[in-house]
Amino acid sequence: MIPLLEVRNLEVTYGEFAAVRGISFDIRDGDLLTIIGANGAGKSTTLRAVMGLLRPRSGQILFRGAEITREPAHLRARRGIRLVPEGRRILPDLSVEENLRLGAYTVPRPGDVADGIERAFTLFPRLKERARQAGKTLSGGEQQMLAIARALMSQPRLLLLDEVSLGLMPILVEQTFATIQALHRHGATILLVEQNARMALAIATRAYVLETGSITLSGTAADLAADPKVKQAYLGG
Amino acid sequence: MLFQQIANGIATGAVYALTTLGLTMVYGVLRVLHVAHAGIYALGAYVGLVAFRFLESFWLSLLVAMVVCAAAGILVERFLYTPLLHLPRIVPLIGSIGLFIAMEEAFRIVAGPYALAYETEIRFLSLGLGPLRLTAPQSLIFTVTMLLLGLLWLLLSRSTLGLAMRATAMDADTTATFGVDTRLIVSLTFAIGSALAGAAGVLIGVYDNQVWPTMGSIPAYKCLAIVVLGGLGNIPGSVLASFLIGLAETLLIGVVAIPFPRDALAFVAMILVLMFRPRGLLGKG
Numbered sequence: 476m477i478p479l480l481e482v483r484n485l486e487v488t489y490g491e492f493a494a495v496r497g498i499s500f501d502i503r504d505g506d507l508l509t510i511i512g513a514n515g516a517g518k519s520t521t522l523r524a525v526m527g528l529l530r531p532r533s534g535q536i537l538f539r540g541a542e543i544t545r546e547p548a549h550l551r552a553r554r555g556i557r558l559v560p561e562g563r564r565i566l567p568d569l570s571v572e573e574n575l576r577l578g579a580y581t582v583p584r585p586g587d588v589a590d591g592i593e594r595a596f597t598l599f600p601r602l603k604e605r606a607r608q609a610g611k612t613l614s615g616g617e618q619q620m621l622a623i624a625r626a627l628m629s630q631p632r633l634l635l636l637d638e639v640s641l642g643l644m645p646i647l648v649e650q651t652f653a654t655i656q657a658l659h660r661h662g663a664t665i666l667l668v669e670q671n672a673r674m675a676l677a678i679a680t681r682a683y684v685l686e687t688g689s690i691t692l693s694g695t696a697a698d699l700a701a702d703p704k705v706k707q708a709y710l711g712g
Numbered sequence: 713m714l715f716q717q718i719a720n721g722i723a724t725g726a727v728y729a730l731t732t733l734g735l736t737m738v739y740g741v742l743r744v745l746h747v748a749h750a751g752i753y754a755l756g757a758y759v760g761l762v763a764f765r766f767l768e769s770f771w772l773s774l775l776v777a778m779v780v781c782a783a784a785g786i787l788v789e790r791f792l793y794t795p796l797l798h799l800p801r802i803v804p805l806i807g808s809i810g811l812f813i814a815m816e817e818a819f820r821i822v823a824g825p826y827a828l829a830y831e832t833e834i835r836f837l838s839l840g841l842g843p844l845r846l847t848a849p850q851s852l853i854f855t856v857t858m859l860l861l862g863l864l865w866l867l868l869s870r871s872t873l874g875l876a877m878r879a880t881a882m883d884a885d886t887t888a889t890f891g892v893d894t895r896l897i898v899s900l901t902f903a904i905g906s907a908l909a910g911a912a913g914v915l916i917g918v919y920d921n922q923v924w925p926t927m928g929s930i931p932a933y934k935c936l937a938i939v940v941l942g943g944l945g946n947i948p949g950s951v952l953a954s955f956l957i958g959l960a961e962t963l964l965i966g967v968v969a970i971p972f973p974r975d976a977l978a979f980v981a982m983i984l985v986l987m988f989r990p991r992g993l994l995g996k997g
């Protein structure tokens with residue numbers, strides 16, 4: 476079977492600095508894959524390259540067998556890839572509802588957009604209370620809910636999640652991971668990037684460890700969680 | 713006398729609003745000061761005049777001028793700004809000033825250095841409210857402006873395309889990740905802003921009964937001051953500042969008769985407002 480996403484020898488540079496140094500991985504339908512790694516390891520760079528916001532220096536990205544390495548972000552979005560970016564990137568002067576509508580930009584039928592908004596409000600009732608408020612007036616936790624809900628509007632084939640737990644209160648972190656796990660159970664294919672390795676490994680099916688731009692370990696999430704090196708470096712001994 | 717000056721101020725403000733809207737929209741998506749926008753305004757006046765001579769219809773000539781200016785705006789975006797965007801801000805600014813000078817020279821070469829008469833019989837209803845009466849040309853300017861502002865407002869606040877335009881101005885990268893072709897949106901923004909400037913040029917040509925090669929010179933810098941006054945990139949702010957400056961110019965100089973060069977007023981207002989609100993009247997933060 477063709478993987479949903481296949482990344483081959485991906486190299487991404489900022490000027491002369493190589494942030495991602497020839498990594499390869501793949502994601503199959505229904506996977507919840509996690510890439511864990513320290514701050515600066517190249518996780519966000521990888522996701523941004525998969526989304527099409529960065530042009531790789533070399534390597535290939537294939538989505539359902541089609542090469543998309545040079546394709547601009549909006550065309551990849553139309554193929555069904557969605558990114559919840561680090562820092563959430565809520566459009567500050569758009570209302571919560573408008574942010575959701577933007578998320579549904581590729582959805583042609585107005586009825587489906589309305590259904591999507593209803594689904595988002597069911598998943599996160601807080602967003603319904605805030606529907607008409609500008610995005611910038613939301614708390615960090617609410618913005619994170621909006622960022623996830625917005626990415627789900629078009630029912631993506633592949634969801635890229637970048638540090639969704641960053642800066643959230645512990646209770647919200649638990650909730651966020653529970654939401655991700657629920658989405659996965661309902662059939663979503665997810666690539667989760669996290670510094671919070673413990674939580675990520677607890678819900679993922681497979682995992683990669685990224686160190687200064689290179690993949691150093693890979694395997695099932697359970698195997699990596701039991702690996703002494705991973706334990707020592709990422710799970711606090 | 714007072715009401716006559718208010719009427720003059722409203723008409724002036726309306727033309728400022730049409731012209732500055734394009735500037736503020738362009739700043740919103742590209743973060744460049746589009747000085748050559750005033751060249752598009754003059755282009756609109758010339759095209760409107762030529763079209764009027766052939767078509768003998770004000771409304772058709774307005775439409776032709778807006779379409780030609782929209783196309784010119786897209787060319788400026790594609791061939792001047794987009795190739796220079798990765799360079800420091802000063803580079804597209806210099807390019808813009810250069811293009812503006814080139815356009816003025818082109819008008820001079822093609823149409824001659826003197827003003828061309830813009831003879832139109834304007835038969836249009838005369839609007840009024842109590843003692844305030846607008847002349848037929850002023851009513852036309854006001855009506856066309858309100859119509860275009862209304863359409864723009866509908867587009868921006870009620871359509872998916874408008875949502876994409878606003879989002880692109882806030883954060884183009886993030887907007888693209890939802891499937892929006894942001895390059896197309898930038899071009900469209902230029903097209904709409906330039907069409908509005910073209911309409912302003914036609915209206916001023918009709919109002920003053922003439923067009924001339926350097927008719928964009930004063931708007932080129934005055935509209936920048938108005939845009940900054942309203943808050944760069946802020947559309948309602950631009951409209952508000954346009955009418956305020958239009959009224960202030962006619963009232964302070966026409967009624968109070970302060971001995972002050974009229975065209976400097978926008979700058980004085982800009983400086984005063986920026987001292988207290990560094991981001992302009994309706995700017996954020």
Ligand SMILES: Nc1ncnc2c1ncn2[C@@H]1O[C@H](COP(=O)(O)OP(=O)(O)O)[C@@H](O)[C@H]1O
Nearest residue numbers: 489492494512513514515516517518519520521
């Ligand atoms: N825009 C940028 N310009 C230059 N260097 C960058 C930029 N973004 C990230 N980097 C560098 O690339 C490396 C990887 O960054 P990033 O992908 O953000 O890491 P992570 O998401 O794993 O924390 C880091 O060393 C970072 O400093």
Ligand SMILES: [Mg+2]
Nearest residue numbers: 518519561638
């Ligand atoms: Mg990161």
